[in-house]
Amino acid sequence: MKFCTVINCMDGRIQLPVIQYLQTYFKAEFVDSITEAGPIAGLAQGGADPRTDGILKKLRVSADLHRSLGLAVVAHYDCAGNPVEKEVQLEQLKASIKFLREVGPNLEIIGLWVDADHRVHKMY
Numbered sequence: 001m002k003f004c005t006v007i008n009c010m011d012g013r014i015q016l017p018v019i020q021y022l023q024t025y026f027k028a029e030f031v032d033s034i035t036e037a038g039p040i041a042g043l044a045q046g047g048a049d050p051r052t053d054g055i056l057k058k059l060r061v062s063a064d065l066h067r068s069l070g071l072a073v074v075a076h077y078d079c080a081g082n083p084v085e086k087e088v089q090l091e092q093l094k095a096s097i098k099f100l101r102e103v104g105p106n107l108e109i110i111g112l113w114v115d116a117d118h119r120v121h122k123m124y
């Protein structure tokens with residue numbers, strides 16, 4: 001069984017588009033989902049955010065036990081958990097990826113943006 005991993009917002013509108021995108025991108029059958037409300041707001045601050053530890057623990061389970069093929073971090077339009085401009089979100093997304101490359105498992109990491117029409121765009 002082939003897995004990949006996503007750190008996604010809990011927003012129900014974006015779950016299926018992101019899963020379908022990642023099944024194709026990483027050629028994986030299953031997408032392990034780690035969800036928070038606007039996770040990039042915390043991850044951009046690295047270890048300073050109280051949610052980071054839990055995210056990293058789940059990420060290790062997916063990487064080590066499921067031998068995940070890759071990781072995506074997601075930002076999206078109209079995020080209730082992280083209500084800031086797209087430009088700010090993209091900076092947070094970039095910072096989140098940088099942090100995860102430093103402390104996370106050795107996986108390919110990509111950054112996705114989901115737009116108002118639920119289309120998925122690879123930004124990083």
Ligand SMILES: [Zn+2]
Nearest residue numbers: 009011079080
């Ligand atoms: Zn959101």
